[in-house]
Amino acid sequence: DTEVTQTPKHLVMGMTNKKSLKCEQHMGHRAMYWYKQKAKKPPELMFVYSYEKLSINESVPSRFSPECPNSSLLNLHLHALQPEDSALYLCASSQDRGRYGYTFGSGTRLTVV
Amino acid sequence: DQQVKQNSPSLSVQEGRISILNCDYTNSMFDYFLWYKKYPAEGPTFLISISSIKDKNEDGRFTVFLNKSAKHLSLHIVPSQPGDSAVYFCAANGNRYGNKLVFGAGTILRVKS
Numbered sequence: 001d002t003e004v005t006q007t008p009k010h011l012v013m014g015m016t017n018k019k020s021l022k023c024e025q026h027m028g029h030r031a032m033y034w035y036k037q038k039a040k041k042p043p044e045l046m047f048v049y050s051y052e053k054l055s056i057n058e059s060v061p062s063r064f065s066p067e068c069p070n071s072s073l074l075n076l077h078l079h080a081l082q083p084e085d086s087a088l089y090l091c092a093s094s095q096d097r098g099r100y101g102y103t104f105g106s107g108t109r110l111t112v113v
Numbered sequence: 114d115q116q117v118k119q120n121s122p123s124l125s126v127q128e129g130r131i132s133i134l135n136c137d138y139t140n141s142m143f144d145y146f147l148w149y150k151k152y153p154a155e156g157p158t159f160l161i162s163i164s165s166i167k168d169k170n171e172d173g174r175f176t177v178f179l180n181k182s183a184k185h186l187s188l189h190i191v192p193s194q195p196g197d198s199a200v201y202f203c204a205a206n207g208n209r210y211g212n213k214l215v216f217g218a219g220t221i222l223r224v225k226s
Contacts, residue, residue, distance in 0.1 A: 100162065105156050107155070
């Protein structure tokens, strides 16, 4: 299995809703990442988990809450989002420190209304 | 502060010709560089990479050239095919950056048949 699987593929949520994005990989990778990508912009790093511990938080607002239940799963809990949070959310994983690149999932297209 | 820059938002090339995508970086601590390809509604997929100890890396139709003194790299695709039409992201990493890949803004490549 050489894939990173993200669910759901599309999500529309209201500003008062609580939802979660899920990410799964079975490649034995020990680092997992959340990136956010707006249209015509590069992917921007949000969080890094290394060996199931949060190692990087790029000053992301607390309405985004990551969780790594085990080495194969990564969640992103969403609460009280704003319309400007609408974006493609990408999960990725890598061996160790990701020195040689990541494997990305296909993303969740999030729309906040 | 854009540390990785792709100054051409788009490039149009005839099928069979060479496509050259350019990338500049400002941070001399970067020592590993990657190219990712992204189709709409999909996550980026790894294409080719190069370490700073090399000046060229080749994989089939794809060759990456690195000019460290100019802090410049380029991706050559020969011959270009319509299926190569996608967004191409340049990314950089450095030992001090841990897990963090820094992406350029991307270049849209259109290969016309």
